[in-house]
Amino acid sequence: MIELQELTKTFPGQTVPAVDRLSLAVPRGEIVVLVGPSGCGKTTSMELVNRLIEPTSGRIILEGEDVTRGNADELRRRIGYVIQETGLFPHRTIAQNIGTVPTMLGWKKAKLADRVDELLSLVGMDPAAYRGRYPKELSGGQRQRVGVARAMAADPPVMLMDEPFGAIDPITRERLQNEFLRLQQTIQKTIIFVTHDIDEAIKMGDRIVVLRDQSHIAQFDTPAEILSNPADDYVSDFIGAGASLKRLNLTRIRDVAMTDDNPTGLLSEPPADLLARLVASDWSAMLLLDAQRRPARWVTAPDLRRVDGIRPTIGLRATALVEAHATLSDALNELVTSNGGVAIVVDGSGAYQGVVDMETIMTAVRSLREEQSEFYMAAKHTQDES
Ligand SMILES: Nc1ncnc2c1ncn2[C@@H]1O[C@H](COP(=O)(O)OP(=O)(O)OP(=O)(O)O)[C@@H](O)[C@H]1O
Numbered sequence: 595m596i597e598l599q600e601l602t603k604t605f606p607g608q609t610v611p612a613v614d615r616l617s618l619a620v621p622r623g624e625i626v627v628l629v630g631p632s633g634c635g636k637t638t639s640m641e642l643v644n645r646l647i648e649p650t651s652g653r654i655i656l657e658g659e660d661v662t663r664g665n666a667d668e669l670r671r672r673i674g675y676v677i678q679e680t681g682l683f684p685h686r687t688i689a690q691n692i693g694t695v696p697t698m699l700g701w702k703k704a705k706l707a708d709r710v711d712e713l714l715s716l717v718g719m720d721p722a723a724y725r726g727r728y729p730k731e732l733s734g735g736q737r738q739r740v741g742v743a744r745a746m747a748a749d750p751p752v753m754l755m756d757e758p759f760g761a762i763d764p765i766t767r768e769r770l771q772n773e774f775l776r777l778q779q780t781i782q783k784t785i786i787f788v789t790h791d792i793d794e795a796i797k798m799g800d801r802i803v804v805l806r807d808q809s810h811i812a813q814f815d816t817p818a819e820i821l822s823n824p825a826d827d828y829v830s831d832f833i834g835a836g837a838s839l840k841r842l843n844l845t846r847i848r849d850v851a852m853t854d855d856n857p858t859g860l861l862s863e864p865p866a867d868l869l870a871r872l873v874a875s876d877w878s879a880m881l882l883l884d885a886q887r888r889p890a891r892w893v894t895a896p897d898l899r900r901v902d903g904i905r906p907t908i909g910l911r912a913t914a915l916v917e918a919h920a921t922l923s924d925a926l927n928e929l930v931t932s933n934g935g936v937a938i939v940v941d942g943s944g945a946y947q948g949v950v951d952m953e954t955i956m957t958a959v960r961s962l963r964e965e966q967s968e969f970y971m972a973a974k975h976t977q978d979e980s
Contacts, residue, residue, distance in 0.1 A: 595622040595784040596752055601642055601652035612638045614808040615652065621800075625778065625785040629795040629832070630805030630812075636788045639809050640754045643786065644673045656752065671695060674745030674783075678757040681741070682729040688714070688740055689725040695748040713743040718773060735766040742774065746781065756788045768924060771797060776919045776942075792833055796821065796843045797921060804829050818844055839923070841962055842955070847925055848918035850958045852939055852948035858883060861890055861904050869898040879934060881912060887945040889915060892934045915940050918947065922958055925950045 598618045604611040613635045620626045628636050641647045643654060645666040653662045661669045682691045689710045690697075696706050711721035717739040729737055738758060745753055758774075759767045771794065778785070789795055795802045796817040804812040804820065806828060813825040821837050821844070824830040833840065857875040859868040861882050872880040872895055882891045882904065893909035901908060914932030916925050918939055925937040929952065932938075936949040 595657060596620045596643070596786070597655040598639075598643065599653040599655065601639070601654065602650050603638055603642055603647060604650045611650065611808055613642060614810060616809045616811070618803060618811070618814070620784055620786060622784050623782040624800040625787055625798055627787045627789060627795040627799035627802045628805055628809075629789055629792055629802055630809075631832075632790060634805045634807050635809035636790070636805065637756055640675075640756050640786065640788055644670050644675055644754055671699065671748055672750050672752060674747075674750040674753040676738075676741045676745045676753065676755045676758045678760040682737060682744070684729050686728075687725065688727050688729070688732070691729065691740060692744045692747055694744060699748060709747065713746060714740075716746075716777065717743045719743075733766075734762050735770060738762060738770055739773075742777075746783075751784060753783045753785045754788075755785060757790070758787070759794070760789070768920075772917060772919050772924075774798075776917075793840060793843060793923075796840055797923075804832055838959070842923035842926060842959070843921045845922045845958050845962065846918070847916060847920055847922065847937075847939055847950055850922065850950070850954055853936070853951055853954060854948040856881065856936075856949055858946065860885070861906070863904070865898045865901050865904060868893070868904075869895060872898065879909075881934070881938065881946070881949070882909070883946050886943070889938045889940065889946050910934070912938060914938055915944070916950070917942065922950075922955055926955055929955075 597620070598616050600615040600617055601613060602611050602615055603613045616639055618626070628639060630636055638647070642649050649662065653660055655661070656669070656672060689707070692710045692713055693706050696709060701709070710725060714721040714724055719736060719739055724732070724736070729740070732740065741758065759770045762770065775798065787798055789798070799817055801815065802817055802820050803814045806812050813820055813829050818841075820829065821833060821841055824833060855875075856877050857871050857880045859871060859880055859882050861884055868880060868882070879892045879894050881889055882893055884890045889912035890906070891909045892912055897909045910933040912934065914928035914934065914937045916928055916937045916939055918941070929935065929937040929950065936951045938949055939947045941947055
C-alpha cells in the first residue's frame with residue numbers, strides 16, 4: 595500500500611542525515627508502529643511520508659504510484675495526519691476543524707455537515723453537543739478524538755498518527771487506544787503509527803519497526819516475534835524487563851474463553867430469588883445488573899439475606915469494567931484492584947457480557963507459552979534435519 599525506498603533527509607547545515615535510507619513496506623489495512631527513542635527520527639520520517647518536508651533522496655510509493663515529486667497537496671489528501679497536540683485550529687469550531695480537507699476539496703454544505711456528524715459519532719462524540727464548540731471547550735481526550743475524525747474526513751486510504759495519544763492521562767489513553775482499535779476493524783485503514791512507548795507499540799501494532807538513531811531499522815516484525823525473538827541487545831533493552839507480562843498485551847479478551855457460568859441477577863428481582871440462584875452456584879458473590887443490563891453491584895449471600903428489597907447501595911459497586919477489545923493486560927490491571935476479583939466484560943453500550951478471572955488469564959498465558967515452545971521445537975527440528 596505504501597512503500598518507502600531508501601528515504602533520506604539531511605537537514606540544511608547538518609552533516610549527518612536525520613533519516614538515513616529508510617526502506618519499509620506497509621501492507622494494506624495494517625497498523626505498522628514505528629517505535630524508538632527520542633530523536634531517532636520518527637517524526638521526521640512521518641513528515642517525509644506526507645511531504646511536509648521534502649526528502650533529500652529516496653522514493654515514496656503510494657498504491658504503486660511514485661509520489662515523491664508530484665503535487666504535495668494532492669498527496670496529503672490521500673494521507674490523513676494526526677499529531678500529538680492535535681493541531682486543531684483554535685478559532686474554528688469542531689465542525690470546521692473536521693471539515694478542513696473536505697472544504698478544500700469543495701464539498702457541498704449538506705454533504706459536509708452529514709460527514710462531520712457521522713465522524714463525530716464514529717469517534718464517540720455526540721454531534722449535537724460538540725459540532726459547534728471550539729477546541730478549548732473540549733477535554734484533551736475529546737480533542738484527540740476530533741484530531742482522529744479530522745484525519746479521516748475525506749476518507750484517505752492511509753493515516754499517519756504521530757504519538758496521537760501521547761499527551762493524555764493513562765486511563766483516557768487506554769480508552770482511546772481501545773476505541774481506535776475497534777474503529778480500525780471497521781475502517782481498515784493503512785496506518786503508520788509513531789510512539790516511543792513499547793507497550794503502546796505492542797498493543798496497537800500488527801507489525802512493529804524498532805528504530806535506532808537516524809531511523810535505522812533494528813527489527814521489523816510482529817509484536818509476538820519481537821517479544822519472543824528480539825534481533826539483538828538493542829531490541830531486548832528497548833523491550834525492557836517483563837517480556838512475558840508484555841505478552842498479555844498481545845491477546846484480546848474476545849480471543850479467550852470468558853467465564854459466563856457465574857450467577858447474575860437484576861436489581862429489580864426479589865432478593866429470595868437471587869439468593870436461591872447464588873447458593874446453587876459455586877460462586878461466593880453474584881453480579882447484579884441494572885435495567886439496561888449494565889453491571890451495578892456485587893452481592894453475597896449474607897447481603898441478600900439481610901434485605902427485603904434491593905437498594906442501589908447493596909453490596910459493593912461493580913468495578914473493573916473492560917470491553918472485549920481490551921487486552922488481557924488491561925483485564926489483569928483491572929482485576930487486581932477490583933471489588934469482585936474479576937474483570938467484568940461489557941459491550942460498547944456498557945451491557946454485561948461475561949467475566950475474566952485469574953484462571954482465564956493463566957490459561958491464556960500457558961497457551962501462549964506452549965505455542966512459543968512448539969515454534970522453537972519446530973525450528974530446532976528443521977535445523978537438525980538440515
Ligand atoms: N528542522 C530541523 N533541522 C535540523 N535538525 C532537525 C530538524 N528537525 C529534526 N531535526 C533533528 O533530527 C533528528 C530526528 O528528530 P525527530 O523529531 O524526527 O525525532 P523523533 O524520533 O520524532 O523524536 P521524539 O520522540 O523526541 O519526538 C533529531 O536529532 C533532531 O534534532
